[in-house]
């Protein structure tokens with residue numbers, strides 16, 4: 584855990600110090616371009632790899648009664664047997680994290696801890712959902728830096744998000760909630776013994792990285808306030824592939840952008856790529872219809888058929904000689 588925290592602090596500090604001593608263009612222009620290119624190419628390659636992977640078995644994970652006799656109620660979305668059912672299941676999974684909603688926890692009970700009790704645990708689902716939606720909203724709100732004129736929907740989002748009107752500049756709720764959700768997800772790994780035991784650098788690093796991005800963003804807005812007009816001109820320059828001078832922009836902005844670049848560079852090679860992977864998961868995107876539809880393994884070599892008609896054509900004379908029954912007698916076959 585500390586290694587990944589240290590790594591994130593190091594990335595932020597190098598970018599902050601580097602841009603303060605004159606390397607702002609490196610962290611604010613070259614690195615983001617490189618990161619975006621790696622992100623796009625990396626994700627496309629990974630998805631192409633998944634798309635090309637053969638699926639030898641019909642392996643949807645099921646969470647309910649499969650289609651059976653008419654009087655037995657089928658769990659249509661947990662055990663779909665049609666494409667529409669699969670679509671609804673995927674939709675609920677992607678937008679509501681339905682499988683996480685079924686999350687359970689096991690605890691030892693009794694005097695000597697001999698009994699086990701399982702119970703529903705919704706916290707992970709709740710904070711995972713809150714985190715992803717707040718992230719999406721913060722991401723969408725950032726479009727005001729990349730577009731001119733600023734789209735109407737971005738302004739609407741900002742108005743709704745800042746509706747509490749706390750302080751000046753207005754406090755955006757999603758930024759604060761995003762940080763709280765991230766801290767919960769981190770705390771869950773740190774304070775839960777079993778989870779801590781199985782957690783690796785790859786589990787902590789993205790969380791710390793996101794905490795770093797959000798903290799630097801929050802500081803940019805509320806504490807070490809960035810000169811937004813200059814920042815916007817700078818960002819528009821990058822978006823239009825004609826970068827302008829970064830002079831006068833606080834180094835904290837470059838720390839923020841560098842941490843985002845680190846996230847983009849890391850994304851395709853990490854577990855975060857599940858964002859695209861979910862669509863290719865055969866456990867989710869297949870219908871549970873293996874009793875009605877034959878699933879052909881694409882690894883099977885092409886079949887060589889020798890039909891009975893061909894067999895009889897080949898051996899007809901010999902078969903007739905030994906008196907075997909034939910579908911066509913030799914004289915009729917010759918006609």
Ligand code: HEM
Pocket residue numbers: 718721722724725728755757758759761796797799800801802803804805809811814818836839840843846
């Ligand atoms: C993973 C992507 C990113 C995340 C999660 C993120 C997160 C945040 C957060 C939480 C804030 C605090 C204010 C708010 O809630 O909007 C913020 C502010 C800011 N971010 Fe980001 N950010 C991201 C990417 C970027 C990028 C790519 C840029 C510019 C190239 C950028 C530039 C800024 C600026 C200039 C502010 C200050 C906003 C203000 O003063 O209103 N961010 N960011």
